[in-house]
Amino acid sequence: MKAIVRRDRRLVTDDIAEPAPGPGQVLVKTLVCGICGSDLHALHHLEHMVETNLRAGAADTLDASADIVFGHEFSAEILDHGPETARTLKPGTRVVSVPMALGPGGVELVGYSNRYPGGFAERMLLQEAMLLPVPNGLSAEAAAMVEPMAVGEHAVGKANPGKNSVCLVVGCGPVGLAVIAALKARGLGPVIASDFSEARRHMAEVMGADIVVDPSASSPHAHWEAFDVPATLASFGAARLMGRSMRDAIVFECVGVPGLIQSLVEAVPPTARIVVVGVCMEDDRITPVLAINKQLSLDFVFAYSPEEFAATLQRVADGTIDVAPLISGVVGRSGVPAAFEALGKAGGPVKLMVNPALD
Template sequence: MRAVIRRNKQLVCDQIDELEPGEGQVLVKTLACGICGSDLHALHHMEHMVEVSRRGGGGTMNFDPTADTVFGHEFCAEILDHGPGTTGALKAGARVVSVPATMTAGGVELLGYSNRLPGGFAERMVLTEAMLLPVPNGLPTDAAALTEPFAVGAHAVAKAHLDPNSVAVVIGCGPVGLAVIASLKARGYGPVIAADYSPRRRAAAEALGADVVLDPAKESPHGRWEQLGVPMASAAQKMMRMMGAQFGRPVVFECVGAPGILQNLIESSPAGTQIVVAGVCMETDRIEPAVAITKEVELTFVFGYSPEEFAATLDDIAEGRINVSGLVTGKVGLGEVADAFVALGDPEAHVKILVEPVR
């Protein structure tokens, strides 16, 4: 079958071995698979990503980043066949999504970061039956394929210590920032301030419900805190509480992942802010702890999602609490994936591109 393979830091469309579903597995046809920002980074820096993951106790211990890899972890698929030991509760032809991990006799394979099993940039995959979620009737395949990236935002919001009056600022409106905005609004939080230099990304943030959308080149995202009732200084906050007044806890979601962002947020955010770090900075960074200590800033680092958050995100999309219409700005076949990676380097060109292996 055909697949797009990362080989020698290049993307090559080639043939790979056919798959047979093993114990508890199903064979599926990939209908659509999103290209993730982590895929773009992994194309050229997979070795570094794996080394950092291993230092952090990640699940890539048996993965060789120099060997052939088929990316793709944001997918919607159709069941083709069932392996031994399956129940067949979901019949052939059913559309499904799944957390991108397959149980095998040798352990768990993380789809998109595996040398043994292909991810969604292949015509077919094998998935674990027990982890499948059926796509609700009427939900388009394109929308279902966005479950995985939007679950990342759901997890970040779940880790935030928001109260009903909290003001949330989202720095960066790429896929992660957009997912955070969508989850915040789906859960009724607001006001939500979104900041990004890209007009296209700001438009997407507005479409997902951000209450205030800013171009940080023209206006600081931190200029609205006091207008929205959150004092910047610790002394002003204490005085406000002494007077019996209340204000929501300020929460900032860092969704850029570039050196220098954290220090800027520590200095610019109100005292007592929780900074939820969802952007993955792959370089060594520097902060001044004394500033954060003085302001009693809390740093919370988040990654991935739980199976429950994944399932809840599918339900949010299916029930319309998260409206993903308009976010898919391009579709490509396997032979066009390499060009799509280049196109995604320009934030004005696309929001999300889906790969359709069988076109």
């Protein structure tokens, strides 16, 4: 079958072996697959990603020097079932799935595995237990958006904002937009969004942000006091002394560059909660005494649970989250290298998808 393969830090189209489903697995045809920011990074830095994952305690199941077929944001169609499957979903059923499979060495991530090619291949192997049928009427492209949108669902779930929360989303790429969508799906606000890119600020408005800020023109932190959030230690102390009503601040860091966490520690209001969603692959530094004096909370989040993935599918299917504005286009195999370049540029398309059946 045809696939776009990462080989020697390049993307090439090649024929690879047909996958055969093992126990509990299902063979599927890829319909479309989104290109994730992690794919852009992994093209040139997969070795570093593997090394950091091993330091974090991940299983040693990926050889970064061998061929890899990326793609974990997919929708697919069932072709066949392997042994020891319930066959509840019949061939022809369109599905999405948490991109995980059980290999001999344990759980592997589909699209970041030498054993399980991702959605940049014409066909994949998925775990039957992870499959969810795509509701009737939902396009293949919209269904493929469930995976990246579930990242925002998990981040917001971890933050657990309430009606008394004022939320700031720093960075309006796909991750930040997913966070905004998850916040607005809960009916929460105000949501402040900040990004240097005019195009991404526009997308933040489309996804429901109440206030959109160009940080080169004004500070996104200038709005706290207007929403009854004391912005400084002095203001916080005076509010407590006077018995003034106060709301809580939650800040989602959705960029992932060195220095940003420290800048937020310095800028956010006292008692704020900083939720780190953006993935910084480099060493970073903060000044803990500032966070201590301001009694800040710092949380780090990753991916999502199967339950959050299913909840996101339901919200996309019923229209609570409209993903259509985020889909910038679909390319065939020959268009993937150019799509990677376009997505790597500031202010570029939000989400490009691959149809591996197209040349």
